[in-house]
Amino acid sequence: MLPLNEILAKSINYGGLTLLEHTQQVTLAIELFAQKYAFNFNVETARKGAIMHDLGKAHPHFQRKIKNVNGENLVESREWDFIHRHEISSLAFLPCFPQNEWDSLIDLVVGHHKSIQNDPTSRGILDLMENEGDEMIDNHLKDWEQWYQYGLQILQYFELPTIEIARKEAEKAILYAVKYCKKKGFGFSPARGLLKSADHFASAFTHATEDKLKPLFEIPDLSYYDDEKRKSDIYPLSQVSTDDKRKHTLVVASTGAGKTDFLLRRCKGRVFYTLPFQASINAMWERICATVPNKDIRLLHATSKLIAKGKLDEQILQPLAGSAVKVLTPHQLAAIVFGTSGFETMILDLEGTDIILDEIHTYSDYSRSMVLEIVKTLLRFNCKIHIGTATMPSVLYNELKNILGGENEVYEVKLSDEILDTFNRHQVSKIEDEEVILDILKNAFEQKEKVLMVYNTINKAQNAYITLKEEFPNIPMMLIHSRFKRGDRVALETRLKSEFNGDGSVKFGNGLMPCLVISTQVVEVSLDISFDRMITQAAPLDGLIQRFGRVNRKRNKDTIGKYKPVHVIKPVGNVMPYKMEILRASYEQLPDNFDVLGERTLQEKIDIVFPSLNTKEIDMHLIYKDGGYSIKELTNNKKAVIVDALEIESATCILECDRDKYLVANWEERIMLEIPVNYKTITRQKNKYEQLEIGAYPFVVPQKEEDYKILGLQLVEHNNFL
Template identity: 30%
Template sequence: MGKKILAKSSEYGEETLIQHTQKALNVLKSLKEAYPEVLEICGDEKFYEYLFAAIFLHDFGKAAEGFQKMLKEAKPWGYRHEIISAGFISCLPYSEDVKKDIALAIITHHKDLYELQEGYSTLTPPGKDNYIKRLKELEKNISYLQFMLDKVPEWSKEFLGYEISLNQIKSIEEIEDAFCWAAKEYLNDYEDKKITNEKRKLFLRGFLTACDHLSSASQEEVVKAVSNMKEIFKFPVYRDTQLKAMSTKGSAVLIAPTGYGKTEASLLWSDNNQNEVKGKRIFYLLPYTASINAMYNRFKDTFGDDRVALLHGKAVYFLYKEFTKSGEDYFSAVTKAKTKYNLSQKIFKPYKVLTPFQILKHFFGVGGFEQHIGEMTGGLFILDEVHSYDPHTTALILESLKYLKEEYKVEVLIMSATLPKFLKELFMKELNIGCLIEPSKEELKKIARHKVSVIEGDVFSNIGKIIKDTKENKNVLVVCNTVGHAQKVYSELKEYTDKSALLHSRFILKDREKIEQNLDNVQLLVGTQAIEVSLDIDFDALYTEPAPIDALIQRFGRVNRKGYKGVSPVYIFSQGSEVDKNVYKNQQVVSKTLELLREWDILSEDLIQNLVDEVYKEGYVGKDYEEFIRAKESFRNVIKQLYPFIETKHLKEEFYELFDNREVVPYVFKEEYLEKVKNKEYFEATGYIVGISQRRYIALKKQNLIEDQDYNIGFAYCEYDKDLGLLIDKPYSNIFADDFQY
């Protein structure tokens, strides 16, 4: 066999090529068990055999002397081992098209074809000469690779389940120039749009990457879902919707009131739609970060930390803070948070709590899309509070699920407390869903938690009513439609109780965390739409600015949540603020909502669906409809441009354009932020960040209230108050805009 050949070397020790390959093949064995559906979906019953070959060969190029020297002496090599590794497809006893697919998977298991072509193409004389020079570095270690090739029958029996053999090589002259042979043709076919059998290609690259990454992270198998969900949710009596969900096969729509056990019902549904080995991945999608964090903690407590993953834009920061709470020092917490998040991004944990954008981004070619689309195969998607999205995002979600359902055999559960009839019918038609799960009318009639009153005027003309309830020690929730209004209302009310809080999107992360963690001790909470979805809070009375019926129902759900308080009052002001039209652009929907609610007193749950349907009986109209159709057609075009082994820059740019958000640091924290960055305490620095809309950012920039020329982030020259958040309309009083130059 010759001398020891390393695959990896770090402060934690060395790992030989044989050890790393065996670990990666262990992951293959686990994936093969978890994803039996892949054979049918990619249309090739020998797929896992091809994947075995790809994994077995993927790091052979690391036997080059220059690579070994890099590991042992930390000296740069200046070449890509994948280019050399792929040449060992000359050992494969398969057809040319299969060998090319395997070669491309090996070549691209770290970088995409276009990036490799720029620096490592063998199609030019200099590139060819460099390749031959690097290939010769294998000569001294060829006996090690020959020894490994002789192990194929034994290893295939162990990891694949049956025996295969690969051809032996006698010298490096037998090694193929795989980049020239496979990549050139593929790139030409890509340009001419002639690529075929994309699914086998996608799964080969995606699952090879997954096996390599997991084994490098010292994980040798994917975690399975819980064996019996009914043992976990062992209720004395199941609600009707839960019974229906746990016996439903295939996709469904579930509509039930807030606090009615929809989450448990959805998980019971997922259990009934698992494969035999519980290998299907469950994706639980929610619209807001706060609700995702809360659901992640709930799942973690229910299923155990090893089974639940968290994915959203600030997930690493959230995990970091969790570790600091348990006493970890900064660098230990950062290391553990990054490790945990990296595993969350891989095909590893079965339950993922995330935003739809974490799914959508892979269709725009972001972040190794082959692995992630491969992970979704046969997956079970639970979309909670699906009514919350604007027409554009709804269209993207709908089209992505339609594609996954048709092409990758996923199943979908659409959930909401307030799903308009037109949306319900749209999802059921487009996703070919025939099952509707909802409580019976008789059961809903029994549930009456709220007494509804539309009161004339705005929040300020009725501030006395709120003060009176507060003085009577009621737990009061006040919801405004804009951050600015919420700040003004809270300033008026906070003096009437020492247990008050304000919650909205313009707090720095550190302050928002503290507020959310202390909600159980709050008597008066003033908030915005941030409180609408999935926060586990329960108040005695609600005062809210006017909003569409579905938004109001969500707000109602934060009062008398379980129905144990009899009937609790919810008050809707007849007037909001002048800028509400920027939040709810279709003001006719808001007017129709108020008109209908004026007709009712006690709002039993059986009335709610009728009210929602009446308000939205026209469906998407005008600009909303145009935006919905435009987004659907645009997304279909995006999917057509998605090809394995290639990451398309303009698609990534399109994805990031979806977000109307800019991150800034209030000027008062500038020095603290920069000090944290200087000390490389980047996660602590993140705690000073607040998000504002792109429109706000541009407006502040025009007023010379954003400093961003010399920094990777903008500093906002606006007042900041720890109780009120960023005061966007108040320039920082201790500095003049002329004090810095652009």
């Protein structure tokens, strides 16, 4: 019999952590989580669950696999060729615990890796029992007498009582767990969420777990945003009190009014701050890190990857629990309404916290439906919800207000017409014929203006760049869109802000010079850039208003009352990915002949363009409806449901010149080489490209490196929103 310190929980590739060490770390985490979560957990029962949860890893099947032990001959290989789930073997230690604790311990342990039933890999306890019958019990107790002593040693280390467990008693314990799981009804399992959160945390930090637990569940120090020095009539919301006793918030205010500070001042507990796009959450995270002294401020990213073979390889960075502030997108909260992996942990982490939903006007169709359902779910778990928007249709505003409980529960804040007038900053000119664009640019460059051009698709932006680079060879020019390598995209955004920003601080050569940036809607939200003039394709009115925000953006005493031009191209022909009726209605609402677009008129214009609440039916995907759960307890849905419901379809490409490098790179290096594309964009050409069987299963595109450096990845588009 091996010494206990040779029984591993993690392979050598993951640190060679022993089972005892991992159990110690999970136990530390679960004791803290059980006390800090708003749910009323029994801390001692939770501790016992953590001690028991991985005892089945002492099973020789697990130890052989983790140590890469192969059979010496065909007979031995066949002997160990069966499915083993360590959490099921762990249940064989139930006889060491009082019978009245068994159900609670099963809830903690049995589903901490797999759904108990209908698991995608058919490895849940009920799946295996149905497929294998008694053989499942035999496999999970194979050589029981030789390995269960390791489990007893761990129980004794934690000063828990132990008994000798005959194999027959171990069988009865697993069969009891099977029968208990079969009786499970519909619902949500806090115990499963608790064990998962502790296990994930300890697995992430291993030997550093104890130190990393110390700053968890702190209330963030947001005093910076309450500082009297931040009050100014330049930012009117800074002078509005946040002391209203109503639980929730709805604030409608122009960009630059101080909305972010106001939303944060409304928060009294831990904060989840949501924004719609990855670039915007990056910027917000940096801002909060610079102003909030708490150590545990997290930035969360999520990506979904759909590969051509129909196999979903979705990689979501699961948020660890307990941070003071988390900055993320609402799509990362989708698990709580769709019941995907980790949803129980997420609910526990969210319960009773302050949730900021900023820039909520940017969501549409499926995403808007999802956000509304997220709000309903957050309310059930006693969250305080603070919603900020610049341009929201009245029908959506009223729907949110009604969901939040009406005027008795919602503190509503809007700017007066007089204040809105101080945010007027754009003069609009409509372009009926695109031939005039060259003259507009010539005149702008003569005035040394910095110009931003925005197209609705990458293909059009690339073609415009080729044409205008030839037309204006001496004008500093750059192209930015989503179809660059992830590593290059960061560099492009940095260059955009440092070299091409039109706030007067950027110089080319020895003096101020004109410049041109050609982009897609990646610049619509979040990037803190300011240009002198914009030329843009028509888009839905709310999106156009966001785009206009990249012109004359800086708000100070010198810029208030000053106007700069935006030119909007009339929608004609194929306007996909948008609907022509929306573009026409939006275009009609814009002034012309360089008349000022009045901020006080925007609400009326938005309501004309969007008279009804345009959502998509997602009821069939929801786990809670009509007052009850439709998901079986201790199970979760496949992550593919999010892709189905939200139409999140993406694929990955790499350049042919990066192929060999990608094959040998680690995962961080691979991410920097990957180019995200819409799956529909590549689906008709997928048979033309090699697709690698590693990493994100990228398509290999034979584009020349020198062409890529100028234009980014070039593909034929199929009417997609890129």
